[in-house]
Amino acid sequence: MASVAAMAGVPAPPRSLFTVAADAAVLHRGRLLAAACLLVVVLLPWNAGIYHQLATGGFYAPGDKSTQAEQLLDAEFPDAPPNVAIMLTSDAGIDGPTPLHLGRELTGQMAAEAGVTSVLSYWPNGSEAGNPLLRAKDGRSALIVFRLTGSEDHIQDRLNALHERYSHVGPGVQVRFGGAPAVMRDVTERSRVDLERGEMTAAPLVFLVLLYAFGTVAAALLPVLVGVVSVVTSLALLRLAATLTDVSVFSVNLTTALGFGLAVDYSLFILRRFREEQDRGLFPGAALRRTLETAGRTVFFSGVTVALSLTAALVFPLYYLRSFAFAGIIVVVTSEVAALLVLPAALMVLGDRLDRGDIRAALSRRRGAGGRRPVGTRRAGGHRSREVSAAGRGWTALARRVMRRPLLYGGAAVAVLLICAAPLRHLNLALADDTVLPATAESHIVNDAMRDDFIVCLPCQIPIVVPGVDARDPVNAARLTDYATRLSALPGIARIDTVTGSFMQGKRVGEVPKAPTGYVGIHGGAWLSVWQGDTSPVSQEAKDLVRELKATPAPFDVLMGGLAPHFLDTSRTILRSLPYAFAVVMAATFILLFLFTGSVLLPLKAMFLNTLNLAATIGLLAFVFQEGHLRGLVGDFQVSGTLEMTSPVLMFFIAFGLSMDYEIFLLARIREEYQRTGDNKESVAIGLGMTGPLITSVALALVVVMVALSTSHISMIKLVGVGLTVAITLDVTVVRAILVPAFMALAGTYNWWAPAPLRRLHDRFGLREDSGEMAVGVGPGGGSRAVPGQHGLAEVNGVAAPAGRGGGYGALAYGLPGPGSPGLTHPGAGPGVGAQLSVGMTDRPNDVAGPEDDDRRLPAVPSYAAYVTNGNPAAGGQPDPGVRMTTKITYQRGRAEAARWERPGTAQAPTWHYFLRNRWRADGSAPPVVTGTRGFVIDGIQVDDPTVLDADAHR
Numbered sequence: 001m002a003s004v005a006a007m008a009g010v011p012a013p014p015r016s017l018f019t020v021a022a023d024a025a026v027l028h029r030g031r032l033l034a035a036a037c038l039l040v041v042v043l044l045p046w047n048a049g050i051y052h053q054l055a056t057g058g059f060y061a062p063g064d065k066s067t068q069a070e071q072l073l074d075a076e077f078p079d080a081p082p083n084v085a086i087m088l089t090s091d092a093g094i095d096g097p098t099p100l101h102l103g104r105e106l107t108g109q110m111a112a113e114a115g116v117t118s119v120l121s122y123w124p125n126g127s128e129a130g131n132p133l134l135r136a137k138d139g140r141s142a143l144i145v146f147r148l149t150g151s152e153d154h155i156q157d158r159l160n161a162l163h164e165r166y167s168h169v170g171p172g173v174q175v176r177f178g179g180a181p182a183v184m185r186d187v188t189e190r191s192r193v194d195l196e197r198g199e200m201t202a203a204p205l206v207f208l209v210l211l212y213a214f215g216t217v218a219a220a221l222l223p224v225l226v227g228v229v230s231v232v233t234s235l236a237l238l239r240l241a242a243t244l245t246d247v248s249v250f251s252v253n254l255t256t257a258l259g260f261g262l263a264v265d266y267s268l269f270i271l272r273r274f275r276e277e278q279d280r281g282l283f284p285g286a287a288l289r290r291t292l293e294t295a296g297r298t299v300f301f302s303g304v305t306v307a308l309s310l311t312a313a314l315v316f317p318l319y320y321l322r323s324f325a326f327a328g329i330i331v332v333v334t335s336e337v338a339a340l341l342v343l344p345a346a347l348m349v350l351g352d353r354l355d356r357g358d359i360r361a362a363l364s365r366r367r368g369a370g371g372r373r374p375v376g377t378r379r380a381g382g383h384r385s386r387e388v389s390a391a392g393r394g395w396t397a398l399a400r401r402v403m404r405r406p407l408l409y410g411g412a413a414v415a416v417l418l419i420c421a422a423p424l425r426h427l428n429l430a431l432a433d434d435t436v437l438p439a440t441a442e443s444h445i446v447n448d449a450m451r452d453d454f455i456v457c458l459p460c461q462i463p464i465v466v467p468g469v470d471a472r473d474p475v476n477a478a479r480l481t482d483y484a485t486r487l488s489a490l491p492g493i494a495r496i497d498t499v500t501g502s503f504m505q506g507k508r509v510g511e512v513p514k515a516p517t518g519y520v521g522i523h524g525g526a527w528l529s530v531w532q533g534d535t536s537p538v539s540q541e542a543k544d545l546v547r548e549l550k551a552t553p554a555p556f557d558v559l560m561g562g563l564a565p566h567f568l569d570t571s572r573t574i575l576r577s578l579p580y581a582f583a584v585v586m587a588a589t590f591i592l593l594f595l596f597t598g599s600v601l602l603p604l605k606a607m608f609l610n611t612l613n614l615a616a617t618i619g620l621l622a623f624v625f626q627e628g629h630l631r632g633l634v635g636d637f638q639v640s641g642t643l644e645m646t647s648p649v650l651m652f653f654i655a656f657g658l659s660m661d662y663e664i665f666l667l668a669r670i671r672e673e674y675q676r677t678g679d680n681k682e683s684v685a686i687g688l689g690m691t692g693p694l695i696t697s698v699a700l701a702l703v704v705v706m707v708a709l710s711t712s713h714i715s716m717i718k719l720v721g722v723g724l725t726v727a728i729t730l731d732v733t734v735v736r737a738i739l740v741p742a743f744m745a746l747a748g749t750y751n752w753w754a755p756a757p758l759r760r761l762h763d764r765f766g767l768r769e770d771s772g773e774m775a776v777g778v779g780p781g782g783g784s785r786a787v788p789g790q791h792g793l794a795e796v797n798g799v800a801a802p803a804g805r806g807g808g809y810g811a812l813a814y815g816l817p818g819p820g821s822p823g824l825t826h827p828g829a830g831p832g833v834g835a836q837l838s839v840g841m842t843d844r845p846n847d848v849a850g851p852e853d854d855d856r857r858l859p860a861v862p863s864y865a866a867y868v869t870n871g872n873p874a875a876g877g878q879p880d881p882g883v884r885m886t887t888k889i890t891y892q893r894g895r896a897e898a899a900r901w902e903r904p905g906t907a908q909a910p911t912w913h914y915f916l917r918n919r920w921r922a923d924g925s926a927p928p929v930v931t932g933t934r935g936f937v938i939d940g941i942q943v944d945d946p947t948v949l950d951a952d953a954h955r
Contacts, residue, residue: 018296018340022289025344032345036229036338043236050239051192054249056184057152058320059432059646064569069465069561074149076521079118081463081529081561082145084159084179086110086166087446089141094122099142099173106166106175107144115158118147136453143450145458148181155181156188169442178446179459180563183434186443187714188249194712195253202708206260206701213268213697215358218350222271222343223701227263229338231256234331241326248323253717257705258654259331262306264701266299266339269665272694274347284351288344296340301596302664307332308588309657312581313650317573324650328657395692395737399685402738403745410742413734420616420730423623430538430642431567436715439638451535456494460537462530462546462562469556471499471519471526479555481508484528487552492545498528530562537563538642574649585653589660597667598762600754605743606667609735610659617655617727618648625719634722637715644716651720655727658702662731666691666740671752680751684744688736699732 025032060067073080086106090099103123111119119125122134122142134143148155159181168175177185210220234255241247273295277287310328313321347354402409434447450458464487469476481500488496489506496503499519502510519526530549534541542564549560586607593603621643624630628639670687677683703725710721744751754762 016293016297018292018300019289021296021340022285022292022344025288025341025348026285029345029348032341033349036225036342036345040229040232043232047232047235047239050235050242050252051188051249053239053242054252054323055153055242055246055319056156056188056249058246058248058318058323060566060570061317061573063317064566064573065559066561066565066569069463069559069565072465072467072521072525072559073463073527073561074147076467076523076525077465077519077527078522079518080147080149080527081461082118082120082147082179082458083155084146084148084177084181085446085450085458086144087141087176087178087449088144089174089176090172091140093139094135094142095139102173102175103142103144109166110144110146113158113162115149115154116146117149118145120145133456134454136449137455138453141449141453143454143458145179152181152184156185159185167442176442176446178434178443178450180433182443183437183447186437186441187432190437190441190713191250191253191717194714194717195256198708198711199256201711202705205704205708206264209697209701209704210264211359213264213694213701214271216355217357217359218354219271222346223260223264223267225346226267226335226338226343227260229342230263230331230335231259233334233338234259234327237330237334238327241330245326246319246323247326248320250320250717251323251327253709254324254654255327255331257709258328259335261658261698261702261705262303262332262335263338265661265698266303266335267343268694268698269299270295270339270343271347284348288347292340292344298664298668299339300336301592302661303332303336305589305592305660305664306657308592309585309653309660311588312584312653315581315584316577316649318570318646321646321650324654328654392689392693396685396689398737399688399741400681402741403681403684406742406745409738410746413738413742414612416734417612417616417730421612421619423619423627424615426626427618427622428626428642429571429645429648430640431563431570432644432646432716433538433563435638435640435642436644437638438636438713441713444638456531457535457537459563460532460535460542462532462549462560462564464528464530464549465525465559465561466527466556467521467525467559469526470524480526480528483552483555487528487530487549490545490548490552492533492541492548493530494533495531496528497531499526538567543568571645574645578649581653585656589656593660593663593667594754594758595762595766596664597671597752598754598759598766599752600758601747601750602667602752605740605747606660606663609739609743610656610663610731613659613730613735614652614655614727616730617723618652620726621648621719621723624722625715635711635718637718644719647716647719648723651723651727654720655724655731658724658728659731659735662695662699662736665695666736670744674752680748681745684741688741692736695736696732699728702728 060070088094088099088103088106090096093099094103100123103121104125107119107121107123107125110116110121111125120131120134121144122130122132123144124130134145136142148158150158159177163177163182163185166175167177207220207224210223211217214220214222235252238247238251238255270291274287274291277290278284280287282290307329310325310332313325313328316322434441434444437444439445439448447459451460466480469480471477471480477500480498484496484498484500484503485506485508487493488503494504495509497519499513501508501512519528521527532542532545534545536542546560546562546564546568589607590603593606594600597603624634625637625639626641626643631637631639666687669690670683673683673686674680706721706725706728708721710718710725712718712721
């Protein structure tokens with residue numbers, strides 16, 4: 001079927017993506033919802049295996065020398081240092097008959113396992129004698145140590161199989177696994193269990209928050225729908241990405257938490273705007289179109305900001321951090337698509353049922369709240385009240401109070417944040433090890449025992465690899481001996497073993513090996529085993545020792561492995577990448593906020609305040625997790641005196657993106673009010689009052705999700721959950737409520753300043769949320785006056801309309817209720833004179849209305865009109881699905897105003913009145929008027945020259 005544009009005989013200009021999304025939701029609501037549900041059903045089974053597809057580890061950069069050392073040890077040296085330990089424990093003593101038999105049998109089984117090398121045991125294995133150093137000091141435990149080779153994923157697969165086959169924690173002799181791979185296995189398994197428990201705990205609490213924020217059960221279920229579609233799709237895409245690159249298993253936690261958080265965020269913002277547009281008298285189709293053109297646009301660019309903040313993690317070569325960038329970008333994109341397609345379709349399907357059973361209104365009536373109704377409750381006649389809620393009035397009052405004394409309130413808020421940031425002076429970072437697990441974790445028990453209960457600290461071993469050197473050559477052997485001798489003389493070195501013998505305190509000990517068999521590579525090369533005296537592999541003493549080892553001149557090129565070298569290399573890699581990551585975040589934030597606001601100062605303000613907020617957050621994390629305070633409040637964890645180094649970095653980019661998300665929502669409303677009134681302080685107060693309750697509800701839902709995340713038994717996940725909870729809380733209470741109004745009051749009109757070249761750039765390429773809201777006010781004598789901040793608009797009887805000269809649009813073209821009345825404003829015959837038309841009535845006098853008078857002449861009110869028919873006029877027109885037949889659309893304007901008013905732009909499209917053909921009432925009265933658009937907008941209809949702005953409507 002031809003479009004309206006084709007029937008009108010004029011070309012239709014291109015539509016925005018947001019208009020297309022609105023039209024799709026109006027015309028194909030059922031299909032969109034069915035497709036979303038089908039997508040979830042199809043992807044759920046595939047997502048069930050995501051934990052087996054994603055990778056573990058990723059905390060080390062592939063290009064670091066310590067990582068290269070570990071790779072060479074795996075590939076070239078059969079006797080490389082062990083990375084897995086099996087600890088047998090017997091309360092009766094490890095030398096009893098049962099432990100002796102089990103130890104010997106288990107030693108032989110480990111030596112026969114595929115992929116297992118470098119087996120050492122307290123018990124003898126065939127002709128090999130047992131090693132007495134692997135017996136605990138108290139005689140209750142002993143060790144079997146070995147090395148698993150291959151990639152991190154392969155090692156985890158082999159370890160899972162071995163653990164399932166040999167582990168035993170129960171009566172009798174207990175068999176536990178330890179070492180770095182075992183720690184990673186426990187962390188992975190506990191993170192999965194914690195995620196499931198957290199979701200079950202958070203779900204009912206989040207729903208209560210949604211019920212409070214949205215008012216009705218139907219509305220509260222909308223973000224659940226958006227979140228399910230977003231998270232399920234994101235997990236499927238994350239698993240697909242894992243087939244192309246390494247993706248950490250820990251990114252699943254971020255995907256679920258951020259997915260549901262953004263679903264609440266975007267759903268609340270879009271639904272709030274949708275209800276406001278209906279308050280203006282627009283019917284659902286028109287309200288949805290206007291909502292997506294305004295709030296939908298803001299949601300889109302807000303999501304772009306969050307995604308760009310997380311994109312900065314791609315700068316880091318650690319795939320653990322890069323995985324969160326992949327997960328964050330994917331979940332933001334899917335959340336936006338679900339919010340802009342699935343949510344509008346659900347709104348159209350629900351219709352008036354969306355607001356049935358308003359719990360807040362029922363509670364207000366029970367408390368005898370009187371005339372005040374919560375925002376979103378309906379009045380008689382089907383329209384909601386637009387009265388600002390009590391929470392909104394509180395935010396507005398707070399903003400005005402702060403702006404009266406901005407230096408006092410702003411200075412106090414900055415002082416609070418600086419005090420919170422003070423612990424950063426003593427920040428001590430470390431790599432993730434077994435201390436991130438609870439003390440009862442299996443690998444944590446074994447690693448603690450190896451550090452404290454044995455003569456030699458096995459995890460403290462530092463392997464030094466000498467690649468490509470023929471250690472069997474006498475000259476090279478002599479140089480290697482000299483190097484080992486000098487290293488053994490360094491403070492903190494207990495012993496050094498290599499192909500040419502063992503060394504302690506600067507001299508050789510024991511016999512010289514007759515034939516170099518150990519510590520030699522398959523294709524050449526050698527390695528030295530450095531045993532440090534300190535029992536902590538990542539202590540400050542261990543780090544200082546590694547620096548001394550690297551400073552000691554070596555006769556060959558060497559590579560150092562072990563936990564301490566890994567820490568130093570990873571720290572250097574992260575610090576080297578941080579400036580580039582910050583540059584990406586700051587540049588993207590500045591550009592987007594400038595394009596959104598046209599201001600140079602506001603983006604700088606946002607970046608400064610968000611950075612200050614996050615510095616305070618990380619300072620509080622150091623106070624809690626590093627120093628061990630408030631453990632009873634956040635949950636038990638092991639205090640190691642350090643913070644896991646990747647968690648603050650990750651949390652910074654996530655929290656920065658969420659802060660900019662709130663910043664865009666707030667600035668969009670403030671800018672809208674400023675353009676309408678030109679009053680900086682009042683715009684801030686009103687903008688904060690309109691968005692404050694919304695941001696509070698969103699933040700509350702996110703806090704509930706993050707609190708559930710902070711219940712994890714893994715301290716680095718708990719750290720991220722607590723950190724994001726603190727960051728969001730400080731952002732809402734200190735930054736948005738106090739610092740933003742204080743700063744904007746001090747800056748005044750400079751808030752919106754930009755140099756002339758940048759101003760011209762913004763005028764051409766700027767991003768705008770053009771709400772289309774009309775200015776309210778009456779000029780002197782009831783005439784028209786200019787609307788501050790809106791060039792080309794005038795006010796007639798309190799409703800803004802285009803001002804100037806040219807071909808003519810009246811105030812009624814917008815279909816808005818006039819001030820103080822639920823009716824529609826009709827411009828009268830004289831300038832500035834208006835008449836009221838109640839909703840549900842037509843402009844035609846009743847004495848000429850009748851069923852036989854369908855194509856009568858136009859009414860007496862000065863106007864132009866045009867008829868547009870979808871389909872065959874003789875057949876009564878094309879049905880508008882779900883509503884009624886639409887065949888005639890009238891458009892009024894005042895004759896006296898026609899010569900002065902200029903044509904409005906596309907964003908100021910009028911609201912049309914739909915008259916039903918052949919549906920006049922039997923008593924001669926007029927049929928109800930349907931105000932609003934139903935998937936299409938027609939602008940500039942003239943008797944001889946119609947212009948169709950948007951016509952791909954009913955095909």
